[in-house]
Amino acid sequence: MDFPTRVPSDSAGAGVEAAQLHPGALSAKIVVAGGFGVGKTTLVGSVSEIPVVGTEAMMTEISGPVDDTRKIPGKHATTVAMDFGRITIDPGLALYLFGTPGQDRFWFLWDDLVRGALAAIVLADTRRLADCFPAVNYFEARGDVPFLVAVNLFDGMRTHTADAVREALDLPASIPLVLCDARQPKSVRATLRAVIKHALDTLPA
Amino acid sequence: MSDRRRLTGLHVDLLARARRSARVRAYVLTGGRTRTQQVLLVETFVSARPGVEPASALGPEAGAIFAFCRSRRTVAEIANALRLPLGVVRVLLGDLERKGLILIHPDADSVPRRELLERVLRGLSDPRTV
Ligand SMILES: Nc1nc2c(ncn2[C@@H]2O[C@H](COP(=O)(O)OP(=O)(O)OP(=O)(O)O)[C@@H](O)[C@H]2O)c(=O)[nH]1
Ligand SMILES: [Mg+2]
Numbered sequence: 089m090d091f092p093t094r095v096p097s098d099s100a101g102a103g104v105e106a107a108q109l110h111p112g113a114l115s116a117k118i119v120v121a122g123g124f125g126v127g128k129t130t131l132v133g134s135v136s137e138i139p140v141v142g143t144e145a146m147m148t149e150i151s152g153p154v155d156d157t158r159k160i161p162g163k164h165a166t167t168v169a170m171d172f173g174r175i176t177i178d179p180g181l182a183l184y185l186f187g188t189p190g191q192d193r194f195w196f197l198w199d200d201l202v203r204g205a206l207a208a209i210v211l212a213d214t215r216r217l218a219d220c221f222p223a224v225n226y227f228e229a230r231g232d233v234p235f236l237v238a239v240n241l242f243d244g245m246r247t248h249t250a251d252a253v254r255e256a257l258d259l260p261a262s263i264p265l266v267l268c269d270a271r272q273p274k275s276v277r278a279t280l281r282a283v284i285k286h287a288l289d290t291l292p293a
Numbered sequence: 294m295s296d297r298r299r300l301t302g303l304h305v306d307l308l309a310r311a312r313r314s315a316r317v318r319a320y321v322l323t324g325g326r327t328r329t330q331q332v333l334l335v336e337t338f339v340s341a342r343p344g345v346e347p348a349s350a351l352g353p354e355a356g357a358i359f360a361f362c363r364s365r366r367t368v369a370e371i372a373n374a375l376r377l378p379l380g381v382v383r384v385l386l387g388d389l390e391r392k393g394l395i396l397i398h399p400d401a402d403s404v405p406r407r408e409l410l411e412r413v414l415r416g417l418s419d420p421r422t423v
Contacts, residue, residue: 175416178415
């Protein structure tokens, strides 16, 4: 159960960036959502060129409403370390993967993370399927971000068929459901391709 | 939304809760306005304008952001590294941009969506990026 979030050995932070990404490069993102501890950080870390922060680095300051825009409200607002990784698509385009915080008290970050996203992946754990309901509901209600549900195969066993999971989630046929192993870069990349294909398929003409 | 998902005890209506926080979000959205009305997404790249120095002393947070942006950074990276809330980072970046100290790079929306998605798909299929 206990393996560290993978940081590829060839990740060299700024060095990689300087070598591969043009100064005028664009950035885009895919959001990875799902319940607490479902494997979001693991998924992002499997394919990222940069180290992923991970939830253990999350911290909060005193929370409360921010009502003075001109004062620095740092002492009154919540700070959350955002969880993200990067894939260089080509020298002119960096794809970021943002994990949503799994804990409900950080829900306020969702709109911020999702805004402008190309697509989203909702990660689900079959042992706790209901944990992904809020994420499915969120993207269904938004309606502006193409998404799919990826079932994280925690033990590599397909104990639940995709159809059973789809039924349990009451997932409409229009939303793809795929199986994924968050620890396997190959599997994660296939899932990323699947959601981008879905975004292409659902693009208004 | 399906009934099954609606009826679960674990269901949390994120959208309704987000609406209740309209005050915070309004601040986030209006505070981060830049001269060019560019949106500062979490993945937006920003960088210090080469060779430009502040005419007057910056506040500690703005100074730290300006120094950190000597290399190109994303908005999220700045918030993480400097332990500042996202909304604060947006406000300060907007100020720095109005002072001509930083560049806010265009986001990928400048590329037609289909073209962008096809490009991402190609990049994800390219064995060199595995
Ligand atoms: N056996 C197994 N363990 C996994 C798998 N994916 C994740 N884990 C473990 O499950 C735990 C949670 O994984 P994370 O990637 O941190 O999950 P998360 O969704 O980012 O969690 P939060 O951000 O806290 O909501 C960690 O201990 C991981 O090592 C998997 O596919 N198989
Ligand atoms: Mg995490």
